Amino acid sequence: MKCTVCKQPAVVRLPSHHARFCAEHFDVFFMRRVEKAIKRYKLLKKGERVLVAVSGGKDSLVVTDVLHRLGYDVCGLHIDLGISANQFSAESLEVCREFFSKRNIPLEVYNLKEKFGKTIEDVGERIGRFCSTCGMTKRYVMNAVAHQKKVDALATGHNLDDLSAALFANLLRWEMRYLSKGTPHLPAEGNFCRKIKPLVLLFENEIHFYAKLHNIRVVTASCPHSKKAKFKRYKELLNSIEQKSPGTKRFFYEKYSQIAHIFKAENEAKISLRPCSICNMPTSTEICAFCKTWKI
């Protein structure tokens, strides 16, 4: 197997691109895919300040690494959820600290227990819907910290496999609100800063290979509360289609990102946002879900 570019021995094969690469040209390919996404979706301008939300998983660390290498003014945000089982939160934090200190990139750690005297486990168990409470909490903290730091954009590590599976799930239930927000670039609006997904053109296995190539240590424990069985099934279904008709997944998501405005129009008529009476962040109710959960 030879590299498509230099004909030296290849170390990775990418069937969806009809290409094989050596380590050096895989890296060139990967960086170009991110640059292409940034250009195509107008994610960032030269030198802008980006806050990257990092969990310690491969996606968020890789997106941080690439944006840093591309010369953006990057800082990180890690939310310490306080999940004790499997040493999940402890290992996640350690992995993030090591990554950021090695590269001399600033990292803010937002510790829920320190701020509110309780962990996501205390709150999630009380409410009984662990994953949705955790998701809401993370979204809120990301938005609030990005607003407070006055960064130009908030980046997440979502990849093409995540995004197409989420799109599929949201279409099955016609979740118009999520369908209107699943694009790689969500413009700033009120107190919400611009949200970007620079890994939108890359598959999971490509990101995995980048992490390996650059010796990026990622968290190995998986969240003990995660119930992603359904989402995993959707990923497998799309993978089975992709295998028979290569390119389907990419087309499915890319074309969606062009026409997503049709869902926005449908959605906008129904929801209007106003400031939360406690924290002032935008919400559709008197007090936002975060304040209801953590402050009351």
Add this chain to the structure above:
Amino acid sequence: MKCTVCKQPAVVRLPSHHARFCAEHFDVFFMRRVEKAIKRYKLLKKGERVLVAVSGGKDSLVVTDVLHRLGYDVCGLHIDLGISANQFSAESLEVCREFFSKRNIPLEVYNLKEKFGKTIEDVGERIGRFCSTCGMTKRYVMNAVAHQKKVDALATGHNLDDLSAALFANLLRWEMRYLSKGTPHLPAEGNFCRKIKPLVLLFENEIHFYAKLHNIRVVTASCPHSKKAKFKRYKELLNSIEQKSPGTKRFFYEKYSQIAHIFKAENEAKISLRPCSICNMPTSTEICAFCKTWKI
């Protein structure tokens, strides 16, 4: 296993409705589902004239039978495609003739060979895209005959399995034009009469059982040219989701039929129709695809 209604021995089990029925109450259930679709989607008014496009398969014969029993003024249209392999067209025609003469319902047979001196096999082989030419031809003939007969509506036998699989396929490729037209009720527009799908709330297995119950003989040969492998795969994928989360398929299609107008708006901006300069039926080009294929 006992009938959910009368507690007599049941002959069919419908997990998606949490019900089991004896023959009599399955029939009541089936008729009510069609009546519900007619009412919900405003498909037909009492006593209206309906042309049903019949292939000789279970779906089209069952929809004819039910509309006839419900008291609509029904007539049939069968297109003799002239497919000789497997005796496909000969058997289809015979099955249709038998069905319609038994019930004393008028049936028009549109024989392509008699009208144009060539069969779909002659034309399809010349053009090289058999299934799409056949689909275009059938759609054209249905529209033209419905227009000429001045019926109130043109009915087809599409069921919930077909419609949800087609919806899935069209979403994967974001086929905006098809997405805007996949609803159970397409209003009349210019020379196109109203198009309706009265079996929209019924699954394939339910229709199969209705045909069996009423001793409806259906065509057994399958089209020798059919290449529906991809479509079949999408059906299987949706079935696998339905099995794990019952009700998903129905929700997926029903909610779509409520919001399909968002695709219409996107589509309308781009395509405008005008009369074909040969046959006068609506087309987006100077001469419609049917006239180009069959008359030139």
